Amino acid sequence: MPKIYKYLLFCLIVSSIFGTTTYYFLSNRHKAIVKTHVYHTLGFIDNNWNITENNHQFKLVTPTLLIDGIYKSMEGPKVSRVIQLNNSDDVYVITGFKIEAVDATTLKSVSKEFICHMNIDLNDKSYYTAFNLHNRIGKQFPRLTSLSSGFEEFSFPKGYGFIIKGNEPLFVMSEALNQNISPITKKIKHCITIDYEKYNGLQKPLQNKITYIRLPFDKYDPYKSPTDVGNNQCVPVETKNHTETDNNGNMLSGHWVIPNGKKTYRSFINSQLQIKDSLCLHTAAIHVHPFATQISLYDKTENKTIFTSKIENYKDKIGLVKVAPFSSKEGVWLYVNHEYELILDVNNTSKIDQDMMGSMFLFFYDKELDEKLKQSNN
Template sequence: MKRSLPVALSAAAVVVVAGAWLASRRLAEGSVATAAPSAAAASASASAAVASAPPAEPHVRQSERGFDILSPVYTIDRIYRSMMGPQSMQHIPMKSDGASNDQELVWVTGLKATMVAPDGQTPMPPEYMCHVNVDIDPLAHEKSYGHPLNISGRLFTLSQGQIDVALPKGFGIPIRSDQVVDITTQVLNLNTHSDPFGVRHHVEMSALRDSAAKQPMKPLFMAGVYGLALLKGEHGHFGKEKPSHEGTGCMMGKAASDGSYVDPQGKEFTGHWIVKPGREVNRTDVTTMMNLPFDTTIHYIAVHLHPFAESLTLIDRTTGETVYSAKTRQLEGKIGLAHVDSFSSEEGVKVYKDHEYELESVYENTTGEDQDSMAVMLLYLHDKQFTRTPVATQPAAAPSSSSSAK
């Protein structure tokens, strides 16, 4: 299926939201499974937990620090490639428990997720996490303020290698307490062959009510940039009729899943492509994706990559300087990512509306088979246009599943 841009590309473990683009889609992903003795041992322990597990219903508990969420129990009974495992969505009202007309400003400041057994407490390996996505209906949110906002539908994505986000002290994403957020969770299994067992996500979303803030909070908005492979077109410079700087655009590639995107110039791209055995370096012009409304500063960067990725680098093409480069660490003896770097700074790093930017991904496929790949940076930028006073509004309805990125 071909779709026109601008859109928000989203995926496995990650959903990419490009600037203020609001639409989203799912990309199916693939990977190769291998046996892992340590994971099998964890599976046996989890199987025992299933036998004595409490009911599998999801659970949400609100506190002064935010929200504590347990997903439904998911059964792992086979190899589940990325975006192929069981999943669900939970609607979380942001208002205070028992409040009927709650319209206070709330600052979302972080997200953490761990994998646990069905009892909700026994730790399970993080390799069973495909992703956790947190979304909000951007149109309803913007309507509640009565003027345009620099906000997309995605607040956070956690995935393998990065299972927590903590925004710098004093920073947050502002939303209204009469809004509803969607929490989407999905499991993954690339390595374990065993009897069926249960796992679930334990998600902690940190949120601070404005009335409880000890000092004024600084607003952030998120813009997503992502690597692309060119499927059809004269050159691989996304969203541009002709490249305005020298150097290659994103490479010609083969899609790893159904679906592609067409930019305004008619070029066809995929954000989920095949990496052949060996080393691959791919560069994508992401200036159009960033769509900066003004000069500003980046205060947090989350990164999504697939197994066999080595690094992801954001480059200011105008100055030639590196804005940020993230490195990875692979799981030992298994397919997967043990760690992906992230960036956090109260001071921030400057980016400019009139500069051009490029994303460079490096993969080293050490197997003899094709592997799938993605390359995403989620940039949390200072919103200098945010105003604190919204217009009066009725409580928002829950976002529909069709409008949420998965």
């Protein structure tokens, strides 16, 4: 055998050993990313997005997601892409969102247990520039909303919605989940629907504010359990993602571990709300993980609950049956001189530690944008 072929064979063997070894030590989440990319690239499973649209709905069906084992929250195979409602510069109003898990071949509905979460993100520079709202650029993470198992759809109150231009880019990511079934080899897709209508000058625009529970942890020994079980500290799931540092140098995590039993977590959210004046709340989209039992928006100043989302878990397996949204056409007022909290109650009925998140996508009447839209129509 010529030396060049021996050299190539040697390199191939070494690369295969290195790649196999590296893959073996990856986390379950990163293994899913690698497998999905390889399967789609080599054509082992369908890698096509199916997009349809009409005057009132934008629908997209994801490429195939192969579920071949247990995937806890934020570990499963996922896909993403950029979309636009259409190619026009016209102004539209998004009125609702929905996700459904379907069989990859028949496209018939399957269990919601195979939905981890579907996120829709804005390009905040492009979006706010289009409406001359430059002061909002970079002020918060530009996520429009998130849907998940137990909270697969919601709509805004009639006459309200999220304003967007038809050609505005939206980044969509959808991830699969499987908390209970093993062994398994199942091919699914996610069917995502965005309801919208043409803006006619009568609809009232909403702006979104992302709020989520952030808990302190020991930055020097992050995975050590707090010695005081009654405190509000946590053990983070990991220290690279969903972590941040507050103004006092404390490390905070938005994705943490819950032990067996009942516990309540609290987190101030004024820095996330960024209220400059009073705001009227009309809708809240909720994102939590299994074993959450309720999450509340709480006015600490007045010592009263603004609303509570009740959460129903399966009794015989891990997963969320129903997460109650908040929706009000009349609205509820939040004030600049009040302190607000998210309060999350959990009950880990399993025998092992579980992961948890608690967040609300709050939608307020957007007076500033409403005035700009009316001026542009005059």
